[in-house]
Structures are given as C-alpha cells and as structure tokens.
Amino acid sequence: MSCDFLSLAQPGVQQLSPYIPGKPVDELARELGLDPLAIVKLASNENPLGPSPRVIEAIRNELDELTRYPDGNGFVLKQRLAERYGVEISQVTLGNGSNDILELVARAYLAPGLNAVFSEHAFAVYPIATQAVGAQAKAVPAKQWGHDLDAMLAAIDDNTRVVFIANPNNPTGTWFGDDALAAFLAAVPERVLVVLDEAYIEYAEGGALPDGLTFLARHPNLLVSRTFSKAYGLAALRVGYAICAPVIADVLNRVRQPFNVNSLALAAACAALDDAEYLALSRACNSAGMQQLEVGFRRLGLQWIPSRANFIAVDLGFDAAPVNQALLREGVIVRPVAGYGMPTFLRVSIGTESENARFLAVLEQVLAR
Ligand SMILES: Cc1ncc(COP(=O)(O)O)c(C=O)c1O
Numbered sequence: 001m002s003c004d005f006l007s008l009a010q011p012g013v014q015q016l017s018p019y020i021p022g023k024p025v026d027e028l029a030r031e032l033g034l035d036p037l038a039i040v041k042l043a044s045n046e047n048p049l050g051p052s053p054r055v056i057e058a059i060r061n062e063l064d065e066l067t068r069y070p071d072g073n074g075f076v077l078k079q080r081l082a083e084r085y086g087v088e089i090s091q092v093t094l095g096n097g098s099n100d101i102l103e104l105v106a107r108a109y110l111a112p113g114l115n116a117v118f119s120e121h122a123f124a125v126y127p128i129a130t131q132a133v134g135a136q137a138k139a140v141p142a143k144q145w146g147h148d149l150d151a152m153l154a155a156i157d158d159n160t161r162v163v164f165i166a167n168p169n170n171p172t173g174t175w176f177g178d179d180a181l182a183a184f185l186a187a188v189p190e191r192v193l194v195v196l197d198e199a200y201i202e203y204a205e206g207g208a209l210p211d212g213l214t215f216l217a218r219h220p221n222l223l224v225s226r227t228f229s230k231a232y233g234l235a236a237l238r239v240g241y242a243i244c245a246p247v248i249a250d251v252l253n254r255v256r257q258p259f260n261v262n263s264l265a266l267a268a269a270c271a272a273l274d275d276a277e278y279l280a281l282s283r284a285c286n287s288a289g290m291q292q293l294e295v296g297f298r299r300l301g302l303q304w305i306p307s308r309a310n311f312i313a314v315d316l317g318f319d320a321a322p323v324n325q326a327l328l329r330e331g332v333i334v335r336p337v338a339g340y341g342m343p344t345f346l347r348v349s350i351g352t353e354s355e356n357a358r359f360l361a362v363l364e365q366v367l368a369r
Pocket residue numbers: 044045096097098099100123166169170197199226227228229235238239240
C-alpha cells in the first residue's frame with residue numbers, strides 16, 4: 001500500500017496539471033444553490049445559438065442504429081469534407097474533437113528525447129499531449145500576446161518533430177496573416193510537422209487570416225486541424241478533423257482508436273456542414289457580440305486583446321481571481337486564465353446579446369465594489 005503511483009508515472013506526466021475546463025452550469029448551480037436557468041456561461045468558447053434544427057433531425061434519424069458501431073472510417077463525413085475542400089479522402093482524418101487530432105499527432109510523432117515547439121499563452125492541450133508521451137514541451141515567449149513565429153523557428157532543434165501553431169490563438173484571440181504563415185512554412189525544416197490549429201477559423205471573416213488548406217500543396221509537412229465544436233455548434237458531440245498529406249493521415253490512422261467518432265456525431269457533422277444558414281448566423285451573432293463586448297469594455301475603461309475568434313481576453317489590470325469569484329457568485333461563468341500566464345485577464349466567450357449584456361452589467365457592479 002506504500003507504493004507511490006504518482007512517482008511511478010512517466011516523468012512528463014508527473015509534471016502535468018489536468019486540463020481545467022470552464023465550470024459547468026450545473027456544478028455552479030449545485031455549489032451556490034442558484035437556478036441553472038439564471039446562470040450565464042461564457043467560459044468554454046461554445047456556440048451560444050443552440051443546435052441547428054437540421055442537426056437535431058440528423059441525430060434523430062440515427063437513433064435506431066444505436067446498437068451498432070459507427071462507421072470506423074467515417075467515410076461519408078470524410079467524403080463530404082474532401083469535396084468541400086477539394087482534397088482527397090486519403091488526406092482527411094477524423095477526431096473525437098480536434099483535441100483527438102492533437103493527441104494522435106503527439107502519439108505518432110513524439111517520444112522521449114524529442115520535443116514539440118509552441119507559443120507561450122497557447123492552447124493548454126499542446127503541452128499535455130506532448131508531455132503525456134514523454135516528449136519535451138518547448139514554450140516560446142509570445143510577442144504582444146501572439147505567436148512570435150521567428151522565435152519559434154529559432155527554437156526548433158534537431159530533436160523537434162512537431163510545431164503547434166493556433167490561428168487564431170486560444171486564449172488570446174491573436175492571429176497572424178498570410179505572409180507570416182508563408183514565411184514560417186518556407187523556413188521550417190521539412191522533417192518538422194507543422195500542426196496549424198484552426199479551431200476558430202470559421203469566425204475569421206474578411207480575409208485577415210490565411211486559409212491553411214491553401215498551403216497544403218506546397219508544404220507536405222503541414223497538417224491543418226479544424227473542429228465542429230465552435231462555429232458549427234457541436235461541442236457536445238466531439239468531432240474534429242485534420243487535413244494533411246496522405247502519408248501523415250495514414251500514420252495517424254495507425255494510432256487512432258477504432259470508432260473514435262460516434263455515429264451521432266458523424267451524422268450531425270454532415271448535416272452541419274450543409275447548413276450554411278446556421279454558419280452565417282453563428283458568424284453574425286459572433287461579430288455583433290464581439291462589438292458589444294468591446295463597446296462595454298471601453299465604457300468601463302478596460303483594455304482587451306483584439307480577437308478574431310469567438311472569445312475575447314479582457315485585462316482588468318490587477319489580479320482577476322477575486323473578480324472571477326464575484327462573477328461566479330452572481331451566476332456568471334467566464335474563464336480565468338492565470339494558468340496561461342495571464343493573471344490579470346479574464347477570457348470571455350461571445351454569447352447572445354442578452355448574455356453579453358448580463359455579463360457586462362454584473363462586471364460593472366463587481367468592479368464598482
Ligand atoms: C485552439 C484550440 N484547439 C483545439 C481545441 C479543441 O476543440 P475540440 O476538441 O472541441 O475540437 C480547442 C478547444 O477549445 C481550442 O481552443
């Protein structure tokens with residue numbers, strides 16, 4: 001009984017902290033005795049619109065088959081994605097959320113003695129996936145909260161197998177343009193796999209952000225990962241995908257859990273992909289909400305990091321933890337990001353107009369105390 005199973009875990013895992021998700025509404029309701037319906041959750045970059053009716057119908061149509069395993073190859077969804085993006089089916093890998101894609105990459109390409117490079121203030125799963133397989137996580141200092149791509153290039157060494165870059169980045173919302181991505185990809189050694197995480201790309205309208213897929217033909221070491229969790233509104237179903245060279249997709253497929261994407265998720269993602277109306281609504285709601293929050297922050301005299309995603313990081317200028325606690329007590333859940341090296345910030349997901357208004361009103365009250 002005296003065996004210390006923490007010290008028996010591989011060293012990289014011992015140094016990890018578990019991923020902390022946004023606080024669930026029901027948990028806060030239980031803890032504080034609040035009415036769940038009165039709670040506003042703007043903490044997990046979810047789509048505030050609720051699911052599309054076409055998605056609900058697709059899921060209903062699938063229910064009679066629940067006793068069967070899903071199509072382990074996800075053929076129909078892969079085919080639809082391949083058609084949509086003008087790539088071969090052999091270039092598409094499906095994941096249980098795009099999180100799964102990041103883990104497949106780490107499992108297939110990283111090991112003790114090797115490393116992955118990513119930016120400071122980048123998505124927490126990059127170090128988790130890297131250290132979970134015993135590889136070294138190399139976080140490169142950020143520049144104005146965003147990726148310093150030159151410094152990231154300089155951090156690549158002979159043992160680097162993977163670079164994770166997010167555009168836009170979570171939790172900062174920062175982004176880089178077409179020229180920066182082109183220069184970066186041209187300079188990265190060909191043997192280093194570049195994972196371009198485009199979880200929020202559908203929100204980035206107006207051509208300010210590059211479409212990573214347009215770089216695939218010139219850069220066989222590029223993998224673009226995307227998700228149905230955000231603009232398509234399917235976070236609960238866990239479905240994401242990667243598009244990359246067939247040889248890399250083949251490698252990922254070797255370490256993929258059989259049936260990693262369930263049948264409801266496959267059907268829902270196909271329906272979501274066709275639902276242009278929902279996507280347009282998601283974008284419109286997001287840009288209106290982003291503007292609403294920016295106007296509110298300006299009125300409150302707060303600074304924020306300009307964002308192209310469905311969230312915004314606001315700087316309170318002092319330790320944000322007590323404000324976060326006060327917001328929770330009022331039934332407003334946002335995301336503290338001290339764990340990302342941003343202790344004075346709160347990350348706020350864009351909600352509906354009334355959710356945003358409630359958040360701003362409660363924030364104003366709390367700051368006035
Ligand atoms: C940058 C980034 N990448 C990937 C993910 C994973 O999302 P999912 O697994 O839901 O596709 C997230 C989720 O918040 C994210 O912020």
